[in-house]
Each structure stands twice: as structure tokens, then as C-alpha cells.
Amino acid sequence: xxxxxxxxxxxxxxxxxxxxxxxxxxxxxxxxxxxxxxxxxxxxxxxxxxxxxxxxxxxxxxxxxxxxxxxxxxxxxxxxxxxxxxxxxxxxxxxxxxxxxxxxxxxxxxxxxxxxxxxxxxxxxxxxxxxxxxxxxxxxxxxxxxxxxxxxxxxxxxxxxxxxxxxxxxxxxxxxxxxxxxxxxxxxxxxxxxxxxxxxxxxxxxxxxxxxxxxxxxxxxxxxxxxxxxxxxxxxxxxxxxxxxxxxxxxxxxxxxxxxxxxxxxxxxxxxxxxxxxxxxxxxxxxxxxxxxxxxxxxxxxxxxxxxxxxxxxxxxxxxxxxxxxxxxxxxxxxxxxxxxxxxxxxxxxxxxxxxxxxxxxxxxxxxxxxxxxxxxxxxxxxxxxxxxxxxxxxxxxxxxxxxxxxxxxxxxxxxxxxxxxxxxxxxxxxxxxxxxxxxxxxxxxxxxxxxxxxxxxxxxxxxxxxxxxxxxxxxxxxxxxxxxxxxxxxxxxxxxxxxxxxxxxxxxxxxxxxxxxxxxxxxxxxxxxxxxxxxxxxxxxxxx
Numbered sequence: 001x002x003x004x005x006x007x008x009x010x011x012x013x014x015x016x017x018x019x020x021x022x023x024x025x026x027x028x029x030x031x032x033x034x035x036x037x038x039x040x041x042x043x044x045x046x047x048x049x050x051x052x053x054x055x056x057x058x059x060x061x062x063x064x065x066x067x068x069x070x071x072x073x074x075x076x077x078x079x080x081x082x083x084x085x086x087x088x089x090x091x092x093x094x095x096x097x098x099x100x101x102x103x104x105x106x107x108x109x110x111x112x113x114x115x116x117x118x119x120x121x122x123x124x125x126x127x128x129x130x131x132x133x134x135x136x137x138x139x140x141x142x143x144x145x146x147x148x149x150x151x152x153x154x155x156x157x158x159x160x161x162x163x164x165x166x167x168x169x170x171x172x173x174x175x176x177x178x179x180x181x182x183x184x185x186x187x188x189x190x191x192x193x194x195x196x197x198x199x200x201x202x203x204x205x206x207x208x209x210x211x212x213x214x215x216x217x218x219x220x221x222x223x224x225x226x227x228x229x230x231x232x233x234x235x236x237x238x239x240x241x242x243x244x245x246x247x248x249x250x251x252x253x254x255x256x257x258x259x260x261x262x263x264x265x266x267x268x269x270x271x272x273x274x275x276x277x278x279x280x281x282x283x284x285x286x287x288x289x290x291x292x293x294x295x296x297x298x299x300x301x302x303x304x305x306x307x308x309x310x311x312x313x314x315x316x317x318x319x320x321x322x323x324x325x326x327x328x329x330x331x332x333x334x335x336x337x338x339x340x341x342x343x344x345x346x347x348x349x350x351x352x353x354x355x356x357x358x359x360x361x362x363x364x365x366x367x368x369x370x371x372x373x374x375x376x377x378x379x380x381x382x383x384x385x386x387x388x389x390x391x392x393x394x395x396x397x398x399x400x401x402x403x404x405x406x407x408x409x410x411x412x413x414x415x416x417x418x419x420x421x422x423x424x425x426x427x428x429x430x431x432x433x434x435x436x437x438x439x440x441x442x443x444x445x446x447x448x449x450x451x452x453x454x455x456x457x458x459x460x461x462x463x464x465x466x467x468x469x470x471x472x473x474x475x476x477x478x479x480x481x482x483x484x485x486x487x488x489x490x491x492x493x494x495x496x497x498x499x500x501x502x503x504x505x506x507x508x509x510x511x512x513x514x515x516x517x518x519x520x521x522x523x524x525x526x527x528x529x530x531x532x533x534x535x536x537x538x539x540x541x542x543x544x545x
Contacts, residue, residue, distance in 0.1 A: 020164065021294050023171035025356060028287060030178035033359030037368070039126050040190045041283040042268055046115050046261060047133030048205055049286070051140035053114075053254055054103060055096075089149050096145040103138040107131050114261045115282075117269035125190050129198060136202025143206075143213040150216035154223060166212050173208035177201070249402045256409030260285065260432055263416045267428035274425065280367070285429050288371035291352065295341035296383050311394035315454075323391060324455035330387050331463045335470055336526045338383045340515050343474040345376035347482040348507060355501045367429075374433025380467070381437075381444040388447045388458075395454045404450055408443035412436060469522045477514040481507050 035041040103110065111130045112119055118127040147166065177200075185197060261282055268281025314323045345352070350369030357365040385404070392401045412435045419431030448458050485507065488495075495503065519527045 020167045020171060021297060023168055023175065024290070027171045027174040027178065028290060029357060029359060030175060030182060032283075032287065032357050034178050034182050034185075034188065035283075037283045037287075037360055037364045038281065039123075039268055039272060040129070040188070040193065042115070042265055042281050043118070043126055043130040043190075044133050044201065045283050045286050046111070046265065047130055047137050047202070049261070050103075050110060050114065050134050051137050051144060051209075053257060054099065054110075054138075055141045055144045085153055089153075092145055092149060093142070096142040100139050100141050103141065104135050107134040107138065110134060114258060115265040116262065117266045120269055123269060129190070129193065132195070132198050133202050136199060137206055140206050140209040143209045147209070147213035147216060150213065150220050153220055154216065166215050169215050170208040170212035173211050174205065177204035177208070249405050252402065252405050252409050256412050259413045259416050260436075263420045264429055264432060266420060267425045271425040280426055280429055282429075284364075284368045284371050285432055287357070288349075288353070288368050288375055288433065291356070291368075291372050292345060292375045292379055295337050296379060296386075311390060315394040315396075320455050323394060324458060327387060327391050327455065328458060328462050331384050332466050332526050334383050334387065335380065335463065335467050336519075336524070338380050339467060339470040340474040340478075340511070342376045342379040343471070343478055344508070344511065345372050345379070347373075347478050348485070348504070349373035349376065351485060351500070351504050351507070355497075355504045358497050370430050371433045374430050375436055377434070378437030378440040381440040385440060385444055385447050388444075388451055391451050391455060397454065400450050400453065401447070404443055404447040407446050408439045411442055412439035415439070466524060466526070469524055470519060473515055473518040473522060473524075474511075477518055478511050481511055 031044075032041070035044055108131050111127065111134055115130060117123070118130055151166070181197075181201065188197060264282035264285050271280040311323055311326060314326070349372035350366040353369035353372060354362060354365045357368060385408075389401055389404075415435035415438060416432055419435065420428055423431050445460070448460065451458060485503065488503070516527060
């Protein structure tokens, strides 16, 4: 699979992800406008994050790691793999339903685990609202599993787009939910929000995930896959054996995330006790992380989704040299977008978030931007690490990668608690962004060293030269623009939200054009692939019209 072919394969997914992220931004802006960024927002975000945490912890990571490689191998079965897929979907669905029941019953314990500071005397309202939100959101676990399983079946059959487009339906429901809430209940707080309003927001959020899953059912039917309830574990032994190590991998990852939630909510509660009730805590981290993931989602996810079935076939054929070449090619292609994005987030994080999150005080939106700048240092290594992990998955090695994620999370956890105790409460969430970045920078070196048993040595210098040229170009283009924006701020020019949006638009357009020309001038071949991506998307849209 050549670079141009890889971009053409990922083009339609990238377009779907762009639209998904745009609608996701709109949804996020509305959520912030309704709930703010302080403790009320934390009760919702902790609860709404819980289904994803539990799903990934117990099932989701295993599905993502093993489903496509195992499905590719099941195509050789007499029934074309339908029986294997049906048994796996049936078994996992039953497990998910049981998890939902247990989770709803244990909701208070889950909230205490992830946000223990809500049980501090004087925070009873926060505790009760968080528990209620958790119970209404936990049924998402089943539908997240259904969405993943149907999407992976479609991917294994060569249909990549639907998995990227389905979240748009999720976001549209969320936009309607929070837009309507903002229209009819424009000002809610911890003291004024009613039980009925909590139910509307909780169940409405779950409904959006239900819609996201159900829209994939006709897609799978059109592909000719015949899924039906089929009991029994015949043929699933290897899959669950592989899943065991993947569950350990995800367990370590989610324990690290547990610490992030704990530290962030602790900082928020302690700040509230000091009289600071704005901007600090889990919610600013959540939305900064969401913005940081935009380029990662558009490019990295699209490329690795397109490349994984091909990697699995190469691994089956024992073509290790080509697997190595494909991984290096993917790293270089992803760097074309993630490197300038990381530099932009570093320089313009506060400006970006002030433009995006217009429904909250400027002080709060700037704080999200500072967290985004801290996260920016880890964006590139985070994306590369995900690509390398797919190399392990192609060889069905779910054990070795556990070492990498363990080291990454040990570093992150240690730094998170260190920052909680050393930094002022108002700076702890920014410290969490720094902890994320440092942990993935170190983890990248570990993952590269571990993968050589399958692909041979992948050296940093195999892509470092290209990455350094891209960094040099990005910094060279954006540093003068950053200096200009700082000068405008320094001389005391007051910007309205509209003029600030115009300032950001000018900066981004100028930076993008300058980056393209400068990258071509220094000989970055992968820049030309952006043209192939644009032509691919246009051609596909023309064929669909």
C-alpha cells in the first residue's frame, strides 16, 4: 500500500471525521454553555466518561485489538466468517448487558472511586447529581459495544467510512438536546438544577449513543454479513486468549485515567474550598483533550483504520519488512498534520479555546487553552504510539505492548500526584497536560524497542529527519504570527468575540499556506499527499452524488 493509496483509502474517513469533529465542537460548546466548567460540569463529565471507561476497561480494548485480525482470518471459513462474527457479537452483547446491570447498582461506589472528593462534607449536592448522571449514562456501555462490533465487521469487509460517519448522528442528537436545554433552561447551577433536568440530560446523552449504534445495522446488512444470535464459544478460544492480555493493557491505561480524574476533581474541590469556583478541574482537561484529539482523529484514526486490515494480511504472510515499511510510512504521513497542529496548540492554545468556547467567561476559556498548550507536547508521540500498537495487533501480540503502556502510566501517575502536591490548585490541571506529554514521549522509545521482535528495528532516525524539518517549518511560520498576536494583546487592543475569531482565522489560514509552501521547499514528499486526499474526497463525493 503506497502513501497515495493510503491517503485515498483514508480520505472518506477523514472527511467523515472532520464533520464529526465539527458537530462535536458545536455539541461541546453547548455543553459548556449549559453547565459551565466548574463542579456542575464535572458531575456530568465524570458520569458521562464512566461508560467509556468501563466499556474500554472490560471489553472495548479487546474488541478493537482482536476483532479485525480474527475476522480477516475467519474469511477462510466455509460461511465466510458469519458464524464467528455472530458468536462473538452474541457473547460480547450478553457480557455488556450484565455489566450495565452491575454498574447501575454500583453507581455510588463508582463515583466514589473516580471522584472521591465529591464525598467531602459540604459537597452532598455534587455527589447526588454525579450518582444520578452516572445511572442514566451507564446503559451507553451496551450500545458502545454494539457500535464497535458492527463498525469493526464493516471495516473487516473493506467498508471504512460508516464507522467514521456514525458519530455525526450522535452529535446531532446531542446538539438538539443541549441546544433545546439552553433555549428553555438558559441558566442552571448546582443549586437550581432539578431532578427532571438531570434525567433529561442523562437519558438524552444515552439516546445519542443508541442512535450512533443503530445507524450501522443497515450498513452491515448491505455488506451481506448475516449476523444472528448464536450461542456458544466454539472458535472463540483464541480470541479470548488474546483478549486477556489486551484487558491487562486497557486496565493499566484506565487506572492511569482514573488518577487523572481523581487529581483533576480533587483540584476542583480544593479550589472551591478556597473560594475559586471557576475553570479548574476535570472539565477543562476534558475539553482541552477533546480539542487536542482533533488532528489525531482526522488523520491518525483514519490512516490506521485503513491500514490495519492490510497489516494483518501482511503479518499472516509473514512479510515483516513490508509491515515495517507501512508503519514508517504511516508515521510520516500522520506527522504532516500532527506536527503543525501541536505547534499551533502550543502557540495559540488560549486563542483557539477563547474562540471555540464563547459561552463562558474569557478567564475560563483561556484556562482550557493553557491545558491544551500543555497537552500539545505529547500529541505527536501519542499518535505514533497508536500506530505502533497496531503493529503489535497485526501480529496478534497483545502481551508485549503491556510493558509500554505500563511505563507510560507509571510516569503519568507519578507526575500527576507530584503536581497535585507541588502546584497551586489552579495549576494542577495544566500539570496533568504536562504529565500526559512527558509520559508519551518516553513511552514512544519503549514501544519502538519492543516492536523490533516483529518488524525488525524501527529507529527514531527513520522518521526523525522528516519530523525535524516539519517542526522547523511549523515553528518558523507560526512564531512570527504568535509574536504579532502577543503584541496586539500587549498594546491593550480590546477584541470582541467576533474580531478574536477573525484574528484566529487569519492566523490559521496564513500559517497553513505558509506551512505548505515551506514544507515543499524543504523537500517533505508527504505534503503532496494532501492533494491526493483532496482529489480522493472530491471524486468519491462526485460518485455518490
